[in-house]
């Protein structure tokens with residue numbers, strides 16, 4: 496399977512502080528990847544390195560087999576919606592559509608106009624006078640109209656109301672499904688991402704903490720509910736590591752990474768949501784799932 500984004504030991508430093516460090520990851524083509532992590536984890540830095548707005552201080556980054564920042568031809572093949580959807584404030588939507596047409600060979604003007612008309616975005620008003628959510632919709636329409644091979648979005652839904660958020664993500668999926676576009680989408684709204692993303696990258700403290708296909712990650716994690724266990728007690732067979740645990744007087748609830756089936760009848764098992772998984776890892780910066788020979792023999796990178 497071809498690779499759209501590949502980083503090796505990638506790092507970016509501001510003064511003496513690393514904004515992103517030792518970042519090694521591979522995003523296969525056709526994936527819709529969620530990029531999550533707490534404030535300041537390095538998400539925007541990674542996206543800016545990938546689109547060539549920043550140059551690495553360590554390691555390498557390759558997008559579609561090329562080096563961003565050194566290859567301006569790459570810009571015609573990628574779409575980027577930056578945080579807060581910056582657009583020329585004095586331009587109207589038709590101005591932006593005209594500019595997009597001039598600058599992009601594969602530009603789909605009809606798609607962008609139809610989409611923005613359907614969303615009732617005012618065409619006669621300067622975009623600086625649109626609401627934050629309307630600007631986000633304009634920015635997405637412009638990015639999709641490029642028909643990019645790789646689309647990167649930095650917190651695109653943060654300013655949208657819940658209904659608009661759902662519509663935005665549906666439009667995103669509709670817009671990319673036919674073309675097989677690879678998407679990398681940063682957001683704090685993990686529950687929303689669960690519906691649309693099939694790949695997960697968690698950054699924490701400027702490093703990659705979790706990386707892999709959502710299906711594989713959910714398959715190898717489970718919630719176990721059983722009798723209250725003592726602090727030093729061994730985990731049941733099939734548990735590779737306990738990511739998070741909570742206890743009542745009589746009962747323990749463990750979120751675990753497995754390396755085999757849990758057959759001990761004392762424990763009831765339950766699947767977990769992507770949000771549960773992400774929150775558990777974020778709560779424990781020392782835990783991590785990175786590609787390599789996995790306990791279940793799954794290749795987390797494909």
Ligand SMILES: Nc1ncnc2c1ncn2[C@@H]1O[C@H](COP(=O)(O)OP(=O)(O)OP(=O)(O)O)[C@@H](O)[C@H]1O
Pocket residue numbers: 509513514515532533534535536537538539540541
């Ligand atoms: N221009 C800059 N100068 C100095 N430090 C910076 C600069 N940009 C980012 N940083 C620092 O780099 C780290 C990573 O920032 P980044 O914006 O990549 O995080 P983020 O995960 O996108 O955060 P958020 O979720 O808040 O948007 C932070 O500690 C931030 O303060």
